[in-house]
Amino acid sequence: MTDTTSGTLRLPPRIHVGEGARAQLPLLLAEFGRRVFAIVDPFVATTPAFAGIRHAIEAEGAQLTVATEVLPELPVASLDALAERARAAHPDVILAIGGGSALDAAKVVALLAAHGGPLSRYYGENLVPGPVTPLVAVPTTAGTGSEATPVAVVTDPDRELKVGVSSPYLVPAAAIVDAELTLGAPAGVTAASGIDALVHLAESYTAAPLGAHWDAALPVFTGRNVFSDVIALDAAGRIGRWLPVAVAEPDHREARRHLAYASLVGGMSFGATGTHLSHALQYPIGALTHTAHGVGTGLLLPYVLDAVRVDADAAARIAELGRALGSTATSEAARIDDAVALTAELGQRIGLPPSLAALGLDAAELPRVAELGMASARLVSMSPLRADAELLLEILHRAHAGTLTKRSTR
Ligand SMILES: NC(=O)c1ccc[n+]([C@@H]2O[C@H](COP(=O)([O-])OP(=O)(O)OC[C@H]3O[C@@H](n4cnc5c(N)ncnc54)[C@H](O)[C@@H]3O)[C@@H](O)[C@H]2O)c1
Ligand SMILES: [Fe+2]
Structure with missing residues (x-):
């Protein structure tokens, strides 16, 4: 029988969806602090839309570091390297712009930046010990829905299949879903x-x-x-x-x-x-x-x-x-x-x-x-x-x- 009175929701505290919603980013990021570490899909990073986002965020006074090393299938070693860069930048907030791969990479980096590695400690469910660096997720595909989910999926050469890290702590702090960023995708x-x-x-x-x-x-x-x-x-x-x-x-x-x-x-x-x-x-x-x-x-x-x-x-x-x-x-x-x-x-x-x-x-x-x-x-x-x-x-x-x-x- 279906129970029509019970449920659980774990969502980003802030969700904005609509064409042009990315205009919310500069002020939203500023609420977390000035240092922004952005993980951006390598193709999306070359687009005028991203140039506009970058300009608007910097114009608001943010100190922005942009990393575009999002490799297909997200091999763990590449994420360790990305997390190292992020830690060095001491970010107040992590910004993820791209498809599910960029968003999942950013979830892992937010986790490693806050709690250290190795990532394998967290494979499975509910093994993340506490809140991670706040993450603002901006999808450019539609999609994985990763901007609203508690999971990241990666590739570990020691494992036969892709592995997931699932924890309510991985739910992004904000999801900004702007359909314009998906225009023209092949x-x-x-x-x-x-x-x-x-x-x-x-x-x-x-x-x-x-x-x-x-x-x-x-x-x-x-x-x-x-x-x-x-x-x-x-x-x-x-x-x-x-x-x-x-x-x-x-x-x-x-x-x-x-x-x-x-x-x-x-x-x-x-x-x-x-x-x-x-x-x-x-x-x-x-x-x-x-x-x-x-x-x-x-x-x-x-x-x-x-x-x-x-x-x-x-x-x-x-x-x-x-x-x-x-x-x-x-x-x-x-x-x-x-x-x-x-x-x-x-x-x-x-x-x-x-x-x-x-x-x-x-x-x-x-x-x-x-x-x-x-x-x-x-x-x-x-x-x-x-x-x-x-x-x-x-x-x-x-x-x-x-x-x-x-x-x-x-
Ligand atoms: N965490 C979750 O909740 C969740 C859910 C489902 C899938 N996933 C994971 O997400 C990944 C797949 O994500 P995906 O399907 O978004 O693909 P993707 O992020 O791997 O990107 C696929 C390709 O599309 C390109 N791309 C991205 N945005 C574009 C745009 N606007 N215009 C043109 N090209 C663009 C990228 O450069 C890349 O070449 C898989 O690793 C999967 O395991 C995660
Ligand atoms: Fe899926």
């Missing part, structure tokens, strides 16, 4: 990041419910709850409508505005609830195929929804998701069929590969992927349907072949 970046936001919304909305007991030590991700229920569906509908538009027309302002907002809501929603099986499976698939996070999660989502629909609560929710994505079917079963088909169609329209085979994953790897997926115990435990290696393998086989339920005609 189709591939728009598609991969945008579909991941839909997966965040769909998986937070269908996550296992908040446990019955309020244990004193609450996990970082607490399961679906009354707050995410309120915000997730509208945002999912916006992604369904506007993501193909932004992929086709990178300068479409209205599409970018809806996606920036929906991505933020995805972070707000899953930052409390957690995500589940598409994410659990994407970590090993990403490691094996070296493909973007959102390409994997987006490709898997319809298969995951189709697999967990046998749970009655999940079924009702997937049907609602179908409605939010545009299904007008009258029966619940048909709306679920539509949710599955519409998420798959969206993936096709934005250019995702049609199957795990097309992604370059060898069929012989599937049992190993299922096993590694099960190792993400936190994500697996958030599945609305109790998941075991067999269920994961079934999802993988279907996603590998590219076979799905057909869309309802009712």
